[in-house]
Amino acid sequence: MSAVRTEGEGNFTSAAHAFAAVHADRATDTLITNVRAHTAAIRTEVGPLPVSVHDGLAGDAWVCSPTSTYADYAAEEAARYLPPWAAPLSRKGIAAIGVPLRSNGLDRAVCVNNWLLSTNLYPSLAQVNPVAVVAEAIERWPQHAVWFRSLNAHDNADWIDALRAAGCVLVASRQVYLYDAFETLHRRHQNLRWDIALLRKTPLRHCDDADINEIDYARIAELYAMLYIGKHSRFNPVYTAEFLRLWHRAGLLQFEGFRDEDNRLACIVGLFRLGRTATAPIVGYDTTEPQKRALYRLATACAYRTCQIQGWRLNFSAGAAGFKRLRGGVPSIEYSAVYAGHLPRRTRAMISALSATTCRLGVPLLRGFQL
DSSP: OOSOOOHHHHHHHHHHHHHHHHHTTSOGGGTBTTOOOEEEEEEETTEEEEEEEEEOOTTOOTTTOHHIIIIIIHHHHHHHHSOTTTHHHHHHHHHHTHHHHHHTTTTEEEEETOOSSSSOOOOOGGGOOHHHHHHHHHHHOTTSEEEEEEEEHHHHHHHHHHHHHTTOEEEEEEEEEEEOOHHHHHHHOHHHHHHHHHHHHOSSEEEOGGGOOTTHHHHHHHHHIIIIIITTOTTSOOBOHHHHHHHHHTTSOEEEEEEOTTSOEEEEEEEEEETTEEEEEEEEEOTTSOGGGOHHHHHHHHHHHHHHHHTOEEEOOSSOHHHHHHTTOEEEEEEEEEEOTTSOHHHHHHHHHHHHHIIIIIHHHHHHTTO
16 A cells, blocks of 8 residues: 555545444444445455445435435436426336336445445545456445446546446436635625625524534434425435434534524534545525525535635535526536446346436436426
8 A cells, every 4th residue: 555645545544434433333224214225345545435235125215226316216306307297207207117127136236435425425546446346346246236326527537437447337317516616606606605695694603513512413313304305305315313423423524504592503514525525415404494594595605615715626416406506516417337247137238228318318308407
């Protein structure tokens, strides 16, 4: 192993070991109630790549279940975002593919570098041999397809090229929004300036990472669930207070938000960072409060401001596309790279069909409707 590491590589190594320590010997569904995959690791020069092993159980969150991603969750998203004339037919059609996906083994999936978050961040490819990683995954889990989620051409072009050279096919998943050079974005986008100014004007009391205490974790879980489960989908991961506590104490999540007059958190954002890139897997606010309190804007503005101050890039994941575009988010199609060369023909055929459908039909829809 090289004795010299960049700041990003060292950060990845410490985070990977922290993840392993948190999840070792714990049933995953005690921390994320709708994830019954178990966790493992593949060792590399930069540290242990987290791995989720999903054995085909229906109903799990999309972060570990391909069928939940491409059938159940996708059907809900179609109903939510497509025009009224297209949504009902699209929802039924997308949901219907869940049966052949499961029956052809799609949900027997090993996902490499899966942090069980909506967006996975990747280490430098210089410290990882994708061919060796795929080979080890096949040897250890010979009945599972090997997945690498959260790849986009802007951040992960080298990973995409290397994984395709290793025999993986690309399956498109969603459109994410990327931010860089916040000083420039701040000058160009008035909505971003308004949101940053709102952080100073709100009557709510600011709460930084050091202010988070034991009783806050249950409230953070509640606020997250109000938004991601209540307003979006039951196939989003359901994080428990214990998950949030363990990840925060391990340094894997950095929280910031605002408290109301009763000292209860009204909104929260939780950042996860590797190297120069952060993502926000935890965003939540009290959805019972009036919209004029601008709680979602406050939570997301915390992420923008922190990344601006720290000089970090931000992958703000998918969803709220119009909101993110108005603040300078650059859209980028996100893919999974999938290796299935060792699996039965019917499974390989299903993955090939999924690749063709999502790339040839799904990508133009995502771009055309600016999702």
